[in-house]
Amino acid sequence: MNKIDSPRREDWDVVLKRPTQTVADIEATVNTVFDEVKRDGDLTLRKYTKKFDGVSLDIFMVSDNEIAQANELVSEELRAAIQLAKSNIEKFHVAQKTDSVEVETTDGVHCWQEKRPIQKVGLYIPGGTAPLFSTILMLAVPANIAGCQEIILCSPPDSQGNINPAILYTANLCGVTKIFKVGGIQAIAGMTFGTESIPQVYKIFGPGNQFVTVAKQIATKHGVAIDMPAGPSELLVAADDTANAAFVASDLLSQAEHGVDSQVILVSTSKTLIDAVEKEVALQIEDLPRKEIAQKAIGNSKLIFVENDQVAIDLINEYAPEHYIICVENEDFYIKNTVNAGSVFIGNYTPESAGDYASGTNHTLPTNGYAKQYSGVNLDSFMKSMTFQKISEAGIKEIGNAIEIMAEAEGLQAHKNAVTLRLKSLSPSQPSPKGNAK
Structure with missing residues (x-):
């Protein structure tokens, strides 16, 4: 040292x-793979799976029969350890649930915030020199607690076209919806665009090598969110x-x-x-x-x-x-x-x-100094906050004039009119807004 x-x-x-390496060192390679996956879908997945994993696959999705066989290959001792870990991870992440927040900001103006699950999430699980089945616990458990409807998992196959049995066992235990034998940049691209086999997702989670890390960052340019740049x-x-x-x-x-x-x-x-x-x-x-x-x-x-x-x-x-x-x-x-x-x-x-x-606690964490601005994965990572508001007649009277003044100051007359019309309907003697029929 x-x-x-x-x-x-x-x-x-x-x-x-x-x-x-920097993003610039890898970005050209990632963009090439992304462009090919977007254009040719599964054909490109087969090409790069053959190139990087050394195996030709016709079908990427893991079958129920393969999962059942994998379950038999996992020892009782390891199953017990995984179940203990799952229990503790569930306890910690269930404790992160929060109630909705509601406040009356002004008389008649009710505002509140509620959380909703992200409907479709993708999990990337490295499977090369170390099959990280533990990462499935860290991602699929909170995804299920959050209520995500579709949980897609991608992991690279070995040279025989199989995924490590412990990965399949844990994924099945934790409620993963579909499992695919795809790794690397092509897996991230597949979940970003969707292919004939892999569904498109809204957010991608999971660690990986430097190429996977950059691929996740490139995915954000195509409208898919990521947990963090974890390398x-x-x-x-x-x-x-x-x-x-x-x-x-x-x-x-x-x-x-x-x-x-x-x-x-x-x-x-x-x-x-x-x-x-x-x-x-x-x-x-x-x-x-x-x-x-x-x-x-x-x-x-x-x-x-x-x-x-x-x-x-x-x-x-x-x-x-x-x-x-x-x-x-x-x-x-x-x-x-x-x-x-x-x-x-x-x-x-x-x-x-x-x-x-x-x-x-969760082990999916920010690397490369990103802990300065990113949190590790937690229950909220699989949810999004939505705000709601309901304004009564009394409420619009309370804040309406302030809205009109601010909208006019920004030169947004239609914004002002949307309030003025409502105020007029509550005070018939008030003049109609400029530019509208009387």
């Missing part, structure tokens, strides 16, 4: 740079001498094994801890089945020494980590002053893995 000692603030941009996984740990070096190292490696473009960072006021963590990483990485991936990610990663807690907090907020672990003596200071992070894990016994799987 790269050790950095007391970096100057003017160098933070360089020190905290993510190991990702390669990242973790920042803030720790001091009260932290357990072995625990910290295990957390760093837990994110490093996601992919070669993942990034993990340790920020510490203790050089002793930094040295201890570095040694633990070297020891623990040797036993990992995904050692080669983790080693490449560790090459993108940093061990940063800072002088004090205030500098640490400033640097952390500048980085805006997706996952953020706090293992320090003065944890209240860090909690209170953290303003940019996707999800926060506090204390020596709160591994980031808990949030990934079973504690109940």
Whole structure:
């Protein structure tokens, strides 16, 4: 790992740079695939599935028989674990339900807000080096709680044309409507435009590699909303001498094994801890089945020494980590002053893995510094707020004149007339609005 000692603030941009390509580097490729999918639909899906996944498929939709077979391949132990996680995720997201808000802003003017589910949502589930069935829990569970009518899932097939059984089991358990064997840019494009097989959706959720991330951003140019620009996984740990070096190292490696473009960072006021963590990483990485991936990610990663807690907090907020672990003596200071992070894990016994799987919080989070302006996925991500108002005769009399004055000041006479006509109907002696028949 790269050790950095007391970096100057003017160098933070360089020190905290993510190991990702820019949108410009990838956008041309994404646009090409999007144009082809829009024009040729399933034909293009077959072309790119053959090219990138190494398999030729005539039918993309997973059948009921395939789901039943997959269920038999998932062990009872794993089923129990998934069901426990589902229960906790349901509890946390059900608790996020809110009542409608109603207020009488002026006598006779009633305004209220209610939430409605997004009717059609698309879930992208990576299935390459790690089949992320846990992400289905994080997306399909709140989608069902919200009341989404159609929940479409796309995940890349393996070289035999199958989707990992745990993905199919979890999708079926969580009420996914239809499952398709399509991955990458072409999956995002398929859900954006709709094809002969894949229905068009209104909003796309889910993580992916850099190409999927850019594809989601391009989808927004075609009228489809997305959860956030979620890209390669990242973790920042803030720790001091009260932290357990072995625990910290295990957390760093837990994110490093996601992919070669993942990034993990340790920020510490203790050089002793930094040295201890570095040694633990070297020891623990040797036993990992995904050692080669983790080693490449560790090459993108940093061990940063800072002088004090205030500098640490400033640097952390500048980085805006997706996952953020706090293992320090003065944890209240860090909690209170953290303003940019996707999800926060506090204390020596709160591994980031808990949030990934079973504690109940959502693990679909903003990366690449987007935690400065995006929230992680939550129940409201699958809903939209609608406002309503009803104005009585007394109410229009209360606010009508103000509307007329403001509309006229903006030069919008028809806006003013819409009010004036109503006021006249309530006061027959009032002159008719200019330009209207008497």
